[in-house]
Amino acid sequence: MTRATTRTGRRPGSSGTRDAILGAARSRFAEHGFDRTSVRSIAADAGVDPALVHHYFGTKRALFLAAIAIPADPAMVLAGVADAPVEEIGERFLRAVVGVWESPHREGLLAAFRSAITGESVGLVRSFLTEVVLTEIGHRVDDPAGSAALRASLVASQMAGLMVTRYILELEPLATLPPERVVHLVAPTLQRYLTGDLG
Amino acid sequence: MTRATTRTGRRPGSSGTRDAILGAARSRFAEHGFDRTSVRSIAADAGVDPALVHHYFGTKRALFLAAIAIPADPAMVLAGVADAPVEEIGERFLRAVVGVWESPHREGLLAAFRSAITGESVGLVRSFLTEVVLTEIGHRVDDPAGSAALRASLVASQMAGLMVTRYILELEPLATLPPERVVHLVAPTLQRYLTGDLG
Numbered sequence: 001m002t003r004a005t006t007r008t009g010r011r012p013g014s015s016g017t018r019d020a021i022l023g024a025a026r027s028r029f030a031e032h033g034f035d036r037t038s039v040r041s042i043a044a045d046a047g048v049d050p051a052l053v054h055h056y057f058g059t060k061r062a063l064f065l066a067a068i069a070i071p072a073d074p075a076m077v078l079a080g081v082a083d084a085p086v087e088e089i090g091e092r093f094l095r096a097v098v099g100v101w102e103s104p105h106r107e108g109l110l111a112a113f114r115s116a117i118t119g120e121s122v123g124l125v126r127s128f129l130t131e132v133v134l135t136e137i138g139h140r141v142d143d144p145a146g147s148a149a150l151r152a153s154l155v156a157s158q159m160a161g162l163m164v165t166r167y168i169l170e171l172e173p174l175a176t177l178p179p180e181r182v183v184h185l186v187a188p189t190l191q192r193y194l195t196g197d198l199g
Numbered sequence: 200m201t202r203a204t205t206r207t208g209r210r211p212g213s214s215g216t217r218d219a220i221l222g223a224a225r226s227r228f229a230e231h232g233f234d235r236t237s238v239r240s241i242a243a244d245a246g247v248d249p250a251l252v253h254h255y256f257g258t259k260r261a262l263f264l265a266a267i268a269i270p271a272d273p274a275m276v277l278a279g280v281a282d283a284p285v286e287e288i289g290e291r292f293l294r295a296v297v298g299v300w301e302s303p304h305r306e307g308l309l310a311a312f313r314s315a316i317t318g319e320s321v322g323l324v325r326s327f328l329t330e331v332v333l334t335e336i337g338h339r340v341d342d343p344a345g346s347a348a349l350r351a352s353l354v355a356s357q358m359a360g361l362m363v364t365r366y367i368l369e370l371e372p373l374a375t376l377p378p379e380r381v382v383h384l385v386a387p388t389l390q391r392y393l394t395g396d397l398g
Contacts, residue, residue: 116367117316125368129368130371149372150372150384153371153372156360157364160359160368161355161359165355165356168315169324169328170321171356172329173349185397199384
């Protein structure tokens with residue numbers, strides 16, 4: 001009922017309020033991570049009612065994605081990965097992520113990544129990778145039990161480096177390969193990290 | 200004879216001259232790359248005699264490493280890789296580079312890398328990776344002929360990402376694994392990129 005009230009008939013508010021919420025969200029998420037941050041605490045920092053946060057941004061997850069300037073929800077991007085056969089999960093994951101990189105979202109993603117590298121939002125990107133993205137695939141690859149975090153951080157190492165060398169350093173020939181060729185070349189690496197015997 | 204003259208009995212000059220040479224070198228290398236930049240052109244930009252450049256920095260290669268703030272000469276770091284059996288080249292390369300990362304050189308390397316990511320010295324880091332490092336190993340892995348550049352850029356993608364996730368984003372558990380464990384986990388990726396069938 002409360003939600004319906006806040007969503008009905010309200011006109012867009014001032015961008016100042018929206019920015020204050022985003023700023024508070026960035027600070028909270030960067031310091032405490034995604035799971036341990038509440039919408040209530042962000043609202044308090046921004047000096048607004050929690051209902052207003054939901055009005056502007058929807059869920060806590062959507063607020064996080066807005067705060068980190070990630071324009072695509074990983075749950076949607078990775079929807080096709082969740083039900084992939086486990087032996088194809090590396091290729092499906094890579095194709096989904098490269099698909100976002102090759103879309104108009106690229107600039108926003110690179111900006112978020114650059115901020116993390118220069119220290120402005122390391123905490124945000126770390127939370128994004130470990131708490132949001134990994135939720136989507138971690139449960140599929142936790143074999144032996146407890147190995148999912150290591151597998152995921154290895155995957156992140158290849159993905160982060162692929163983004164850096166292809167789109168930022170623009171190393172040739174990697175920078176100009178067709179996306180599907182990149183998937184073909186790198187997918188076996190991800191598959192080994194996700195499901196291989198790591199010794 | 201000229202060289203002997205410039206190196207004999209000369210006292211260290213002002214740091215202003217040294218900095219002018221370094222600044223000119225950074226601009227030249229970033230714009231034209233390593234191979235197509237001459238010590239003479241750098242000296243001209245800095246308004247000094249080329250002999251003075253050699254006096255301060257030694258070879259063009261050493262000047263490049265100083266310009267990019269790379270504190271360890273890749274030729275020395277990779278000396279043990281050049282004569283490794285080809286089936287061990289991935290592991291040897293990774294162990295050599297991780298060894299530098301785990302040394303006091305780390306901060307300088309991370310600084311150079313951050314500068315590249317934020318656009319200040321993309322050209323420098325690209326030259327370092329493609330013209331300097333790859334010279335050390337490219338000829339070992341150019342099979343089939345012409346594949347060395349692709350193999351090298353794939354290796355760079357994993358190495359750049361490993362540096363980012365372990366030392367900058369500090370993703371766990373990758374960030375705190377013993378170096379030798381990292382080598383064990385990632386070496387097969389590099390070996391496939393260097394000598395595997397890339398299809």
